[in-house]
Amino acid sequence: MNFEIKYKDARGRLGVLKTPHGNIRTPALMPVIHPGKQTIDVSLYGAEVVITNAYLIYKNEDLRKIAEKEGVHKLINFSGPIVTDSGSFQLSLYGDVEVTNQEIVQFQEKIGTDIGTSLDIPTPPSVKKERAERELEVTLQRAEEALEVREELMLNSVVQGSTYPDLRSKCADILGKMDFQVHPIGAVVPLMESYRYEELVEVVMASVSHLPDDRPRHLMGAGHPMIFALAVAMGCDLFDSAAYILYAEDDRLLMPNGTLKLENLYEMPCSCEVCTSHTPEELRQMEKSERVELLARHNLNVSFAEMRRIRQSIIDGNLWELVEQRCRAHPFLLEALRSLKNFTTDLEKYDPPYKKSAFFYSGPESLNRPEVYRHWKRLERIPTKKRVLLLPRSRKPYSEYLYDIPQSYYRIIHDQSIQTLEPQSIETQLDDMQVAVVDVPFGVIPLELDQIYPLAQNESPQDYDEDSIKMVNNLLKNYLREFEEIIVSDKVLKTFRLDKTFQIDEDHLFSLPLKIMVDDHERIKRIADYQFGAGAGSGLFTGDIKIVKSRKTGKIRHVYDGEELIATLRASDGVFVLAREGARRLHSFLPYPKNRVVVNEDAEPFAREGKSIFAKFVINCDINIHAKDEVLIVNEQDQLLAFGKSILNGKEIHDFKTGQAVKTRKGGF
Ligand code: GUN
Numbered sequence: 001m002n003f004e005i006k007y008k009d010a011r012g013r014l015g016v017l018k019t020p021h022g023n024i025r026t027p028a029l030m031p032v033i034h035p036g037k038q039t040i041d042v043s044l045y046g047a048e049v050v051i052t053n054a055y056l057i058y059k060n061e062d063l064r065k066i067a068e069k070e071g072v073h074k075l076i077n078f079s080g081p082i083v084t085d086s087g088s089f090q091l092s093l094y095g096d097v098e099v100t101n102q103e104i105v106q107f108q109e110k111i112g113t114d115i116g117t118s119l120d121i122p123t124p125p126s127v128k129k130e131r132a133e134r135e136l137e138v139t140l141q142r143a144e145e146a147l148e149v150r151e152e153l154m155l156n157s158v159v160q161g162s163t164y165p166d167l168r169s170k171c172a173d174i175l176g177k178m179d180f181q182v183h184p185i186g187a188v189v190p191l192m193e194s195y196r197y198e199e200l201v202e203v204v205m206a207s208v209s210h211l212p213d214d215r216p217r218h219l220m221g222a223g224h225p226m227i228f229a230l231a232v233a234m235g236c237d238l239f240d241s242a243a244y245i246l247y248a249e250d251d252r253l254l255m256p257n258g259t260l261k262l263e264n265l266y267e268m269p270c271s272c273e274v275c276t277s278h279t280p281e282e283l284r285q286m287e288k289s290e291r292v293e294l295l296a297r298h299n300l301n302v303s304f305a306e307m308r309r310i311r312q313s314i315i316d317g318n319l320w321e322l323v324e325q326r327c328r329a330h331p332f333l334l335e336a337l338r339s340l341k342n343f344t345t346d347l348e349k350y351d352p353p354y355k356k357s358a359f360f361y362s363g364p365e366s367l368n369r370p371e372v373y374r375h376w377k378r379l380e381r382i383p384t385k386k387r388v389l390l391l392p393r394s395r396k397p398y399s400e401y402l403y404d405i406p407q408s409y410y411r412i413i414h415d416q417s418i419q420t421l422e423p424q425s426i427e428t429q430l431d432d433m434q435v436a437v438v439d440v441p442f443g444v445i446p447l448e449l450d451q452i453y454p455l456a457q458n459e460s461p462q463d464y465d466e467d468s469i470k471m472v473n474n475l476l477k478n479y480l481r482e483f484e485e486i487i488v489s490d491k492v493l494k495t496f497r498l499d500k501t502f503q504i505d506e507d508h509l510f511s512l513p514l515k516i517m518v519d520d521h522e523r524i525k526r527i528a529d530y531q532f533g534a535g536a537g538s539g540l541f542t543g544d545i546k547i548v549k550s551r552k553t554g555k556i557r558h559v560y561d562g563e564e565l566i567a568t569l570r571a572s573d574g575v576f577v578l579a580r581e582g583a584r585r586l587h588s589f590l591p592y593p594k595n596r597v598v599v600n601e602d603a604e605p606f607a608r609e610g611k612s613i614f615a616k617f618v619i620n621c622d623i624n625i626h627a628k629d630e631v632l633i634v635n636e637q638d639q640l641l642a643f644g645k646s647i648l649n650g651k652e653i654h655d656f657k658t659g660q661a662v663k664t665r666k667g668g669f
């Protein structure tokens with residue numbers, strides 16, 4: 001396989017795809033080149049790969065002769081990787097094409113295409129299921145036939161199945177087991193043309209969640225920059241744009257948040273060279289062909305800029321923020337964004353838990369982000385106490401700013417048999433009490449966790465919106481069930497309307513100057529539980545525990561047992577980085593295969609030397625590993641060899657045969 005992932009965010013991947021004519025950095029935009037008609041040199045705009053149509057070349061005798069003699073690269077004058085389509089799109093437009101599957105696959109091989117396509121059937125949306133099934137059978141047969149007739153050619157195999165998620169998934173399962181290099185997702189143009197973005201989400205998610213992770217996916221016919229970010233966040237890697245020229249021919253300008261008609265423009269809306277050197281009126285007065293070329297250049301500028309922005313946001317870890325901005329450009333895109341909540345469990349597995357950027361709340365849709373869901377799953381790893389004290393938000397990290405919260409507290413009557421805590425005893429009872437802050441978007445944040453990503457690294461408006469209040473109220477209903485006694489500040493009670501949900505003990509209103517301190521030993525254990533799993537804190541931090549703090553910030557930096565370093569708390573995101581002793585302890589505490597990446601015999605010496613782990617040497621791993629997790633590298637006998645930071649998640653480590661899986665920190669065991 002020839003694809004590698006370097007960075008991840010959401011379900012998006014920043015990667016490299018190798019082809020005979022060079023590497024493609026993904027996510028990538030492939031401008032559609034019209035053979036014989038092209039006037040613009042798209043490489044000037046940043047195109048590293050282009051797509052052209054083998055069927056149009058095949059049908060035109062002149063073009064065909066040149067392509068057969070000199071190759072497609074000469075024909076369209078592009079020296080980088082070239083993808084070709086098969087005529088399926090013409091099939092979907094005209095109902096018929098004058099070529100067989102076998103002929104067009106062999107033709108693509110002959111003209112030196114880098115990635116060719118079989119003659120799939122693009123079944124339109126919303127057809128009868130019988131038709132979708134029947135046509136899918138043909139698509140699958142043709143895919144198989146393409147494999148039989150190709151020699152060296154890298155092959156696309158298009159996922160079809162109309163708007164039936166089960167057919168899309170079935171198709172992806174079958175094609176994924178066959179030897180294809182790229183998987184386009186087909187027949188989505190009609191969905192995009194009619195703004196049916198919610199169905200687009202359904203189709204894409206049903207496909208990508210059943211495709212192997214080690215192959216790039218091409219969202220066929222998606223050329224509007226408005227949907228690039230959303231599609232990348234769902235796991236699409238390649239896009240093709242005929243839009244840049246088609247919109248130009250129609251006097252329309254592509255923008256990252258929609259389309260503009262030249263006839264309506266008083267000002268040019270963009271800073272590209274076309275827009276800064278022409279007024280709308282000048283463009284309108286021009287000869288049509290000259291105008292089309294200039295608008296096409298603007299369209300290319302804007303489309304490639306958006307793709308660069310997306311690649312940067314994957315590295316920065318703020319792709320979700322970009323998606324949320326873009327999806328506010330059109331109500332139907334907003335609808336699509338909202339529908340991502342149906343896929344939270346899947347998205348959570350791919351989304352890295354630790355990022356360089358803070359989580360920015362941009363509206364109720366942010367409540368559906370995987371980070372929020374993950375927090376609630378991980379809260380279950382924290383051992384419950386008998387009592388809970390709920391505080392309102394302060395500045396972050398909360399534990400450092402609690403002194404300026406004026407408080408009065410209520411007791412919630414939860415279990416009549418529990419003896420009431422006397423007001424003055426709150427401070428003496430803190431040992432037995434979980435102190436937590438209630439805030440949006442994460443709901444409940446136990447104070448020990450107030451420095452770990454993203455619980456400290458997030459921003460939301462001061463005034464909570466209605467959706468957030470409802471969500472937190474719901475979450476609290478569930479969370480509070482675990483406790484025998486609940487003490488809640490009046491502010492939390494009123495803000496999150498707990499008096500509507502619970503019975504309040506009106507006689508026990510009390511007011512106290514709070515001096516809540518988080519115990520350092522408690523803190524390190526709870527962080528480890530949250531990061532590695534229930535009980536990990538006790539497994540890691542036993543013995544003569546010494547905590548060393550930063551002299552500058554006063555925050556915990558290192559944890560030792562006597563002289564032996566166990567782990568270091570990374571300042572940027574409050575997450576533990578293991579030292580050798582920490583890895584040893586985690587290994588003996590966590591049962592196989594938890595947190596493990598198992599390598600074969602060949603890789604064992606390299607792992608012990610501290611060399612990074614390539615995916616092809618991995619024979620097994622914990623499927624629940626997330627990208628950026630601290631992982632244990634072991635052999636088949638579960639002997640600890642090394643430890644490091646995972647680049648991929650468990651499923652990806654399993655699927656990939658090329659590239660790095662784990663950046664090893666230390667070997668030497
Ligand atoms: N171009 C746009 N949609 C499709 C599709 O479904 N299949 C192929 N081969 N090309 C396309």
Ligand code: ZN
Binds near residue numbers: 270274
């Ligand atoms: Zn412009």
